[in-house]
Amino acid sequence: MATSPYPTYPQVAVGAIVCKGDSVLLVKRNQAPGEGLWAIPGGRIELGETLQEAAEREIKEETGIIIRAGEPVYTFEVIQRDEEGRIRFHYVIIDLLAEYIGGELRPGDDASEARWVTPQDLEILPVSRSTLKLLREKIWRSEQ
Numbered sequence: 331m332a333t334s335p336y337p338t339y340p341q342v343a344v345g346a347i348v349c350k351g352d353s354v355l356l357v358k359r360n361q362a363p364g365e366g367l368w369a370i371p372g373g374r375i376e377l378g379e380t381l382q383e384a385a386e387r388e389i390k391e392e393t394g395i396i397i398r399a400g401e402p403v404y405t406f407e408v409i410q411r412d413e414e415g416r417i418r419f420h421y422v423i424i425d426l427l428a429e430y431i432g433g434e435l436r437p438g439d440d441a442s443e444a445r446w447v448t449p450q451d452l453e454i455l456p457v458s459r460s461t462l463k464l465l466r467e468k469i470w471r472s473e474q
Contacts, residue, residue: 340407340420345372346385346428347404347469348397353448354469355430356461357392357441363410363419367458370425371441385426393444394436397428404464425464 347370348355357371373388375381382399389397404425412418437444447455449470452462 336416336418337420340422341374343372343374343421343423344381344385344388344399345370345423345425346389346397346399347425347464348389348395348428348430349469350430350446353446354465355389355393355395355435356445356447356455356457357437358443359440359458360442361440363408363421364458366456367461368447368455369458369461370464371444372423372425373439381424381426385428388439389428390433392437392439392441393433394438395433395444396431398431400427400429402426403468406460406464408460423460 346355355371356368358368359365371389371392372385373392375384379387381402385399386397389395402424406423408419408421408423409417410419435444435446452465
C-alpha cells in the first residue's frame with residue numbers, strides 16, 4: 331500500500347513480541363523511521379484485519395516466522411518531523427505478546443536482518459528506544 335510522504339492522519343501498526351527460550355525476535359529496520367535500528371518486528375494494520383491477524387501476517391512477511399498473536403501489552407507512538415517542522419511519520423503502535431510456532435528465520439519486507447536477541451545483546455546492538463524500554467519493562471525485568 332503506497333502512502334504519501336507526509337501523512338494526513340496517524341497510522342495504526344502492530345508489533346509482536348516473540349520469545350524463544352531466553353531470546354526475543356528482533357529485526358534491523360532498513361526504512362525510516364528507525365532505519366538501522368533493531369526493533370520488535372511488525373507493521374501497519376490493513377483494513378479489516380484484527381490486531382492479531384495483522385501481527386501474524388507482518389511477522390511472517392518480515393521474518394519468515396509463524397506466530398500465534400495474543401493480547402496487547404504495550405502501546406506507544408512515533409512522531410517525527412522534518413527540518414521544517416512538518417509531520418513526516420506518525421504511528422500509533424500496539425505490541426502484542428506472541429507464541430513462536432515455527433518457520434525459518436530470514437529477513438524480508440522492510441527488515442535488513444532478523445535474529446533472536448538475548449539480554450546481553452542489548453549492550454552491543456543499536457536498539458530503538460521504544461524496544462529497549464519494552465524489553466526492560468515487560469520481558470527482561472530481572473535482567474536490569
